[in-house]
Amino acid sequence: MQPSQNPEVGTTLAESIRLTIIRDLSSGAMRPGQPIDERALSERFNVSRTPIREAILQLAAQGFVVVGPRTGASVPKLSIHMLRELLELLGELEATAAKFAAKRLRPAEKQELAASLALCGTAAQADDPAAYQVANDRFHELIYAAARNEALVAQIRNLRTRSAGYTADRFESPGRMQLSVVEHTRIAEALQRGDPAEAQAAMLDHISIGGRDFAEFVSGLPEALLKD
Structure with a gap:
């Protein structure tokens, strides 16, 4: 039997559903601990639960959801230790992407980067x-494209998706957007100069949450989001 197809995107229904759930996770629309409602998804996509369950199994294999014998599927919670490890690794990988981008950024991409930075400022x-979230995403996406390393970018996207439920509200904090613009400016200047070392260092400073900053970050998280 041929798999069911979504004619709009040319993928199986299960794959289309999986990608939709990943987008919801990446946006922070689905938070840690939130159950995956099979019935709601079935109604949303107007399909049986078979492709829904197939998508959930794929997501579980990738670590995006957890499936319990009695509780069903849900968005996984991270412990403070796990969250720190994940964000540390994300910082290092983002910094590596910036380093690669500084070596490989094309003239047209430099113009796009400048325009993206201006949108962040606005x-x-x-x-x-x-x-700001939209402009921020665009800024980072340009760097990923310029890095020209799909394996690296795939790992970054994975980590960003897994941590999104904890960082979705970061731009709501007073002064955070303004500080982010300053950090973006430093990154952009290094990229425009073609300075890999400075681009890497600037991105690491931008992404990393360490020491006192991490303690403050965790203290602002609802306890319900954290794994015991």
Whole structure:
């Protein structure tokens, strides 16, 4: 039997559902501990539960959801220790992407990067977290593209998705958008100069949450999101 196809995207239904759930996880719309509602997904996609369950099994194999014998599937919670490890690794990988991008950034991409940085500044000046999130994502996506290393970017996306439930509200913090613009500016300047070492260091400073900053970050998280 041929797998069911989604004619709009040319993928199996299970794959389409899996990608949709990953987008929900990446946006922070699905939070740690939240159950995966098979019935709601079935109604949302107007399909039986078979492709839903197939998608959930794929997500579980990738570590994006956990499946319990009685509780069903849910978004996994991270312990403080696990969250620190994940964010440390994310910082290192993002910094490596910036290093590669500094070596490989093309002239047209330099113009796009400057435009993206300007959008970040506009959103921060307007104190608009939603607009800043869009501009921030665009800024980082340009760096991923310029890095030209798909294996590295896949790992970054994986870690960003797994941590999104903990970082989704970061731009709501007073002054965070403005500080992010300053950090983006330092990164962009290093990229424009083609300085791999400075781009790497600037990105690591931008992404990493360490020491007192990490303690403050964790203290602002609802206890319900953290694994005991």
